[in-house]
Amino acid sequence: NAGVTQTPKFQVLKTGQSMTLQCAQDMNHEYMSWYRQDPGMGLRLIHYSVGAGITDQGEVPNGYNVSRSTTEDFPLRLLSAAPSQTSVYFCASSYSDRRHGYTFGSGTRLTVV
Amino acid sequence: AQSVTQLGSHVSVSEGALVLLRCNYSSSVPPYLFWYVQYPNQGLQLLLKYTTGATLVKGINGFEAEFKKSETSFHLTKPSAHMSDAAEYFCAVTGYGNNRLAFGKGNQVVVIP
Numbered sequence: 001n002a003g004v005t006q007t008p009k010f011q012v013l014k015t016g017q018s019m020t021l022q023c024a025q026d027m028n029h030e031y032m033s034w035y036r037q038d039p040g041m042g043l044r045l046i047h048y049s050v051g052a053g054i055t056d057q058g059e060v061p062n063g064y065n066v067s068r069s070t071t072e073d074f075p076l077r078l079l080s081a082a083p084s085q086t087s088v089y090f091c092a093s094s095y096s097d098r099r100h101g102y103t104f105g106s107g108t109r110l111t112v113v
Numbered sequence: 114a115q116s117v118t119q120l121g122s123h124v125s126v127s128e129g130a131l132v133l134l135r136c137n138y139s140s141s142v143p144p145y146l147f148w149y150v151q152y153p154n155q156g157l158q159l160l161l162k163y164t165t166g167a168t169l170v171k172g173i174n175g176f177e178a179e180f181k182k183s184e185t186s187f188h189l190t191k192p193s194a195h196m197s198d199a200a201e202y203f204c205a206v207t208g209y210g211n212n213r214l215a216f217g218k219g220n221q222v223v224v225i226p
Contacts, residue, residue: 004156031212033214035216040122040218041218042119042203042216042217042218042219043157043203043216044216045213045214045215048212048213050212056212058213090156090157092157092214098145098207098208098209098211098214099145099162099164099165101147101159101162102147102159102214103159104149104156104157104158105156106155106156107155107156
């Protein structure tokens with residue numbers, strides 16, 4: 001019963017460093033997405049994918065890259081970390097029929113110094 | 114485009130009193146509406162959802178919500194608050210053919226003994 005697994009849970013980066021946040025799901029969901037959560041801002045969509053090989057931008061995509069080579073994995077890459085990217089990141093997945101709802105991972109807390 | 118408005122970032126309620134969290138949405142297609150709960154340092158958990166059919170929906174932990182199309186609302190209620198209800202609550206909207214789940218800014222609920 002793994003659901004959506006995110007790694008790492010915590011990370012501290014220096015400005016300018018790059019890293020990849022991992023997300024994997026074992027529910028055979030077609031749809032996967034990345035959100036960032038900031039105090040008073042709710043959750044904002046960074047990137048999403050409707051299936052392997054297909055990705056698109058959300059509302060706050062700048063500074064992030066994604067790819068989807070398999071149904072199970074959807075990594076998020078920070079190319080050159082900035083303090084403004086300090087946030088909690090959540091990965092979510094869903095069947096293509098959104099009426100089932102979305103399953104969320106437990107999050108990655110990222111601090112950029 | 115779709116959007117959600119949740120007013121009052123912090124909501125205080127006495128133990129045993131009614132919990133009422135308001136959600137108004139904007140959607141260009143028939144909406145699918147969700148309420149999620151987030152306990153401290155955890156991911157988001159689905160409380161309840163409305164897709165089609167009965168407009169009064171019941172969820173976990175005694176919560177329920179009513180979809181009112183004429184008011185574009187999906188308010189969350191619980192008759193009697195419990196200490197364990199202290200958490201952050203998010204309303205979210207998507208719709209048929211829409212690849213994005215849009216969140217409100219959330220309500221932090223504090224339960225006063």
